[in-house]
Amino acid sequence: MTAPAPDSWVTPCPPDQGGGLWVAPGGFHIDPTRPVGRAVITHGHSDHARPGHAHVLATPGTLAIMQARLGEGAGLHRQPLAYRQPIRIGEVTVTLVPAGHVLGSAQVVLDWRGSRVVISGDYKRRPDPTCEPFEPVPCDAFVTEATFGLPVFRHPPVEGEIAKVLHALSLFPERTIVIGCYALGKCQRLITELRRAGYDHPLYLHGAHLPLCELYRGQGVELGELRPATATDGAAMRGGIVLAPPSAMADKWLRRLVDPLPAYASGWMRVRARARQHGVELPLIVSDHADWDELCQTVRDVAPGELWVTHGSEEALVHWAGTQGVKARPLHLVGFGEEE
Incomplete structure (x- = not known):
């Protein structure tokens, strides 16, 4: 029997019907943007993990993040599924495998009647x-993000970006380096990379970053000594490093620090105009998304029969895939891309 075409059973869902992707033979959505009866969630960022679903399936790490951020909105019934443990939902076998994005992030592997789709x-x-x-999981159709899906985006090694921070500390010991970064994933990654580079001093965190750092610790991620920036005198943080949400960088909260040196950790810091727009003195190109070369390499590794591209620079990756002999199309899903 011929396996069904991927687009005959996995389809984009209009926002007014829940959004995200609809898996018909399983009767569930993947990363729906509105409350639905049954949702499979890839990771805990707010553009993928929305409140109000009746049933939620995700990794234990993602469910812990959703509980911390959404409380009762994290789902009426929450079902944890460990990596690489297949489960049957309706007629579909669902397996979660690591995505390398943030704690608990997963790709969703769907198998139905000999057809495999990976989101x-x-x-x-x-x-x-x-x-x-x-x-990488070989499949008939691979649904990939393309946040940095343009050839201009080639992320440098993270070790070099962390070295910039430590070099700035040695050059300006009288200043306080303040790094704008997302509370989920980016903050904890920066902390662990600073520790790995040998920085063993206390790190100061904006209050918005502390709860998720404690959650990461509870999941076994070692972060070293962290102190609340809001409870510390500004002068005491001189010569130190503060991590804060990007929104706080333009807030009056920043004024309490002594001669702050604003930094910002994001893949978008490759674009100089964005750094200037945010008033950033120390742009750090640190991303939790694949860059152009990694997107292309992933397509080669997965070797899909079809490539479906969503949220980001869709057309560029679709065009590149076509030059490689891979059938590709954009999905134009609505509601993804802004993580915080």
Whole structure:
């Protein structure tokens, strides 16, 4: 019997019907943008993990993050599924494998009647001490993000970006380096990379970052000594490093620090105009998403029969795939891309 075409059973869902992707023979959505009866969630960022679903299936790490961020909105019934443990939902076998994006992040592997579709969620290919690395899974259709899906985006080694921070500390010991970064994933990765580079002094955190750092610790990620920046005198943080949400960088909260040196950790810091727009003196190109080369390499590794591209620079990756003989199309899913 011929296996069914991937697009005959996995389809984009209109926002007014729940959004995300609809898996018809399983009767569930993947990363729906509105409350639905049954949802499979790839990871805990707010553009993928929305509140109000009746049944939620995700990794234990993602469910812990959703509980911490959404409380009762994390789902009426929450079902943890460990990596690489297949489960049957309706007629579909569902397996979660690591995506390497943040703690608990997963690709969703779907098998039905000999047809396999893999939904990547968000992912990266660089080593990250805070989460399990991405695992390529060959499939008939691969649904990939393309946040940095343009050839201009080639992320440098993270070790060099961390070295910039430590060099700035030695050059300006009288200043306080303040790094804008997302509370989930980026903050904890920066901390572990600073520790790995030998920085063993206390790190100061904006109050918005502390709860998730404690959650990471509870999941076995070692972060060293962390102190609340809001409870510490500004002068005491001189010559130190503070991590804060990007939104706090333009807030009056920053004024209490002594001669702050604003930094920002993001793949978008490759674009100088963005750094200037945010008033960043020290742009750090540190991303939790695959860059252009890694997106292309992932397509080669997965070797899909079809490539479906969503949220990001879809057309560029679709065009490249076509030059490689891979049938590809954009999905134009709505509601993804802004993580916080």
